[in-house]
Amino acid sequence: MEIVNMLSTAPSTHGVMTQLPTAMAPEYLLEIVNVTKSFPGVVALSDVQLRVRPGTVLALMGENGAGKSTLMKIIAGIHQPDTGELRLRGQAVSFETPLAALQAGIAMIHQELNLMPFMSIAENIWLGREPLNAMRMVDHRRMHRQTRELFERLRIDLDPEAPVGSLSIAGRQMVEIAKAVSYDSDVLIMDEPTSAITDKEVAHLFSIIADLKAAGKGIIYITHKMDEVFAIADEVAVFRDGAYIGLQSADSMDGDGLISMMVGRELTQLFPERRAPRDQVVLSVRDLGLEGVFQGVSFDLRAGEVLGIAGLMGAGRTNVAETLFGVTPASQGEIRIDGEPVNMNDPCLAIRKGLALLTEDRKDTGIFACLSVQENMEVTVLPNFASRGFVQRQRLRELCEEMRRKLRVKTPSLEQCIANLSGGNQQKALLARWLMTQPRVLILDEPTRGIDVGAKAEIYKLIAELAAEGMAVIMISSELPEVLGMSDRVMVMHEGAVTGILERDEATQERVMQLASATPSVH
Template sequence: MATMTAEKLSTATSEYLLEVVDARKTFPGVVALDNVQLKIRPGTVHALMGENGAGKSTLMKIIAGIYIPDLGEVRLHGEPLQLNGPLDALEAGIAMIHQELNLMPYMTIAENIWIRREPLTAFGLVDHNALYDKTQALFDRLGIELDPDMEVRHLTVAGRQMVEIAKAVSYESDVLIMDEPTSALTDREVAHLFRIIADLKAQGKGIIYITHKMDEVFEIADDISVFRDGQFIHTAPASELTSNEIIKLMVGREVNQMFPKEEVPIGGVVLSVKSLALDGVFENISFDVRAGEILGIAGLVGSGRTNVAETLFGVTPATSGTISIHGEEVAITSPHQAMLRGLALLTEDRKETGLFLNLSVLENMEIAVLRDGYTKGAFVEQGRIDHECDGMKAMLRVKTPDMEERIGNLSGGNQQKVLIGRWLLTKPRILILDEPTRGIDVGAKAEIHKLISKLAGEGVAVIMISSELPEVLGMSDRIMVMHEGKVTGFLDRGEANQVNIMELASSPVELPATDD
């Protein structure tokens, strides 16, 4: 249990609401934190910046009671706090919204929010009416439009994120940790979250905010701390730093070009999609992608972008329409058939649809090629696979003690790099990337963008779905915009800007079934 209750802590006096002093945390083969510090003032948003593997999430897990530091201490209202688990942190007034969502899919929204705190009847049973009313009151206060009785499995990733936010707020904590809270939110939902944060600040709460989105930092942060390679580097008011200064502090070097898009020869049509439809999800989708071309797909959450990608890859086969590769019409009814045709798909949600969290880095990277390309007779050429995976790890700069490390122990950004490496091993001719840099730090983003541009230069046809408009604008040769399951426009690189993309993304008018 925590050494002090939240009531006792609130009577203590200190300039800082929360302090971390000389915290050190090691794992086998890795120094995750090396005597770091952090100081959070009440009524402020403190942005925590750093590359993937810098130690941000490890530090947050110490503050949230998930990890116990090897050295150092956490202080709340100036008093030392001994945390032996997450419940201790919650009782002391510290709540955390994790980057990887941790909701229970077959329970309702209300049950997820109030688990272990459910209102009970006189007979000691859960009072479901009171549970619903309590959740609805919370949603009314936060402006969230979700049905408390809906099971979480039916929610979008964005919906689940809003439930996590509501759950954290429901604890009425003094300190709220937000780890990449906007990674799956639309611009409108982000603005909604920022209004919630402003209300929490006005109540004197301290918000620790982790993000890789620089524009968010300067919009809401009061203070900024930078970490690199497990070490504390610098803290300053947000008003005293520029984005270039933050990036240099984060990566220890200049990042000269965030979107290194190269002009490469555009070849013939590799993939042609005509009048593709999936009943009740999207319809009349038509486009071509050429060798060396990067086709960006933009649209709001719910526009059907991910569904189109999954249909092309055979996850949810189309109900009508045609797919042709190099002029030959093909039937793709499974991911294996798609891979045999030279397609690869990096999925949007790495935790739900990409990773095998209990397996090693090596097993996660090699799994797409074990059946095809790396076998001799009935035997797997393990030595060859190990060599290729080691090379991919080095090229993508994956931070891991070794390839046998459980991938669940890696940071989110390094997990994403492993998934990219998995699909590059298949040597795809058509590469579909759904949110390829979500949760990736700025240095790694530039590296992945450079890699995408290099692949296009080698003749790979690339389809890139992204909710980040600067990424779509910076990397695409052409942009296809979708709205509610329909294509509303195509924009060439030279004419595209954020305004006309958003106009098309909000438009109910669909194009005829052609992009010519």
């Protein structure tokens, strides 16, 4: 199967995709009319509407649990609405399966990546529609050529024959984007497409989106990053608690107004006031290294301190966190807790020593998707509630319920399967899991990835409260405003080495980026 009429475009003399003439283009590519959807114990969508014009980006905004992902899954054929209607190019449609939606011209890039790690990039992109030779067998040479042609159009520098498992999360995200574009769909849904990619890759994605708009495609863009909305969106639709709140042109809105529409209230202060850390050093690291990954990492972490770790993708930030937690034992250096050296070679030992790690990828290394919310929360503390072979279920449930209320995890009940929760509520349940261990050192790797602005404010407030109580916090984040707003000090990494540790009053975006890219200061 050749790449035919990709993006319904022809290349211009400048190499930019241009829209081919069409007969009578409809005013709306996609219309959602009075759609309602319920799940056991919860109304996910209540009489909502949405309209997508050709050649535009519609940003769909709302807090976690607002119903955004549910509606997108209805559009993509994963769920069917209880009531209401979908219209595609003016015609009423109903999709029983995702394949039916794809064949009709709707493709979706999911927030949680859905690639096969042991298959090649090309095999993932053309899965289920592989080009065949005369013997009705997969024509791998042709498939690799098609993938290279697709990557050339999208300016993606990846080897089609490389296994997906060898890619970074950012690389996998670009494969997902290429796969969605390869269907030549009229409507493209992007659910948090920049949650795991660098600023450079975000700029690359935005250029792809500009080309898609020029080709007349309609894009539904879900994000929690305000700057992205005002950078690429033509219109903004807001959902809250499963209801449609309104739609405005992006030019007529500002950040405060958008936040107010999303959360139903004003957020007076995103980053809370912080108390000064204490003098007691809880964690001391000297010349820590993991062969071939990072080296020479040294720092002290005090009680009540938030130490931010910044750096570009591949700088080694996550590797340091995993080594501190015993996931990948260090090949050199020393870790001391309260002045005592510890051979941190096992996560169980790390937990006993008072460390907790909220991992970067909640899907692969966080949630147990087939278990309930409570089962996901309680897994780290079950032994503490066992007596003579019996689990003290009532006490355990009370603790889980207390944490659910404290972190405002939106779920009909603790028995709800965690896979049915929004990404942000899954993240809060995982944070509850680790707080139940009462750690002295809390390591947070991208703690607000995929979390809306209202929930972010709650997480920031919680971190500040924990630090005020004396907990030491290490926070890894790709969002510089978050690092600068929450950290007492910022440790910056570049290619596996620490390039500087900045005090709060000297940490600026410019200085952090200089250190993150190993760019000399300009005086």
